[in-house]
Amino acid sequence: MKPAQDFIAQNKQRFLDELLELLRIPSISADPKYKDDVLRTAQVVAQSLRDAGADNVEVCPTSHKKDGKAKDGYPVIYGEKIIDKKLPTVLVYGHYDVQPPDPLDLWTSPPFEPVIKKTKVHPQGAIFARGSCDDKGQAYMHIKAFEAMVKTNTLPCNVKFCIEGEEEVGSPSFRPFVEKNKKKLACDVVLCADTSIIANDVPSITTGVRGLAYLQVEVTGPNRDLHSGVYGGGVANPINVLAGMIDKLIDKNGKITIPGFYDDVLNESKKDRKP
Ligand SMILES: [Zn+2]
Structure with a gap:
């Protein structure tokens, strides 16, 4: 791992600058006003995969059915590096869209102007920006780890990336995309780059995350106050x-x-x- 670690140390500032650049784009999938920004983020992520050394990078269009009609979704970014078909393949999942930043008055710095600052919780300093820890930071970390291994010829397995842009709105186009692209996404292990670590010095792998199911129930009663x-x-x-x-x-x-x-x-x- 030494050459890859040296590569990371030598490129640390560039890695950081690139991540901050990504964090500046307000890729809010829940608000159509930010559509161009979400699409721009997709392009930036695709380019970062190409620069990292991934092959066959694609900005894949997606769609899903809503009220019986086909609706365009935000693209999934795909990229791969197949070094030896006999080796296992790891697929990294992540998302490049972010939650809306409201309520804005609770932010101590603007959500899309990343700052690095030290706080009680983060005595060593941390990046404060919307998406820094969900999920641009984590997805980017995997892209950079991949880059370090590709550039130093130390990649031990095949890698595929699948980074979507609708996670924060329930991934409506993701299932149809996966169903249509089973062969492309085939892998031995899925690494979900959308979790956290126990502490900065404890690399952690989360196994088994919970899903989400919700519905709206309406209970109606009398049409006026009853005595x-x-x-x-x-x-x-x-x-x-x-x-x-x-x-x-x-x-x-x-x-x-x-x-x-x-x-x-x-x-x-x-x-x-x-x-
Ligand atoms: Zn997330």
């Missing part, structure tokens, strides 16, 4: 009904009680748990 003396107890209050429904979703051990909810969940094996 408690006449109707109290006889007519259910929608708030009480709703509270009861929510309460029934989880048992006293925190287990979700919806029938079938755990059907597709795989339990870890003893081998998985082994450090």
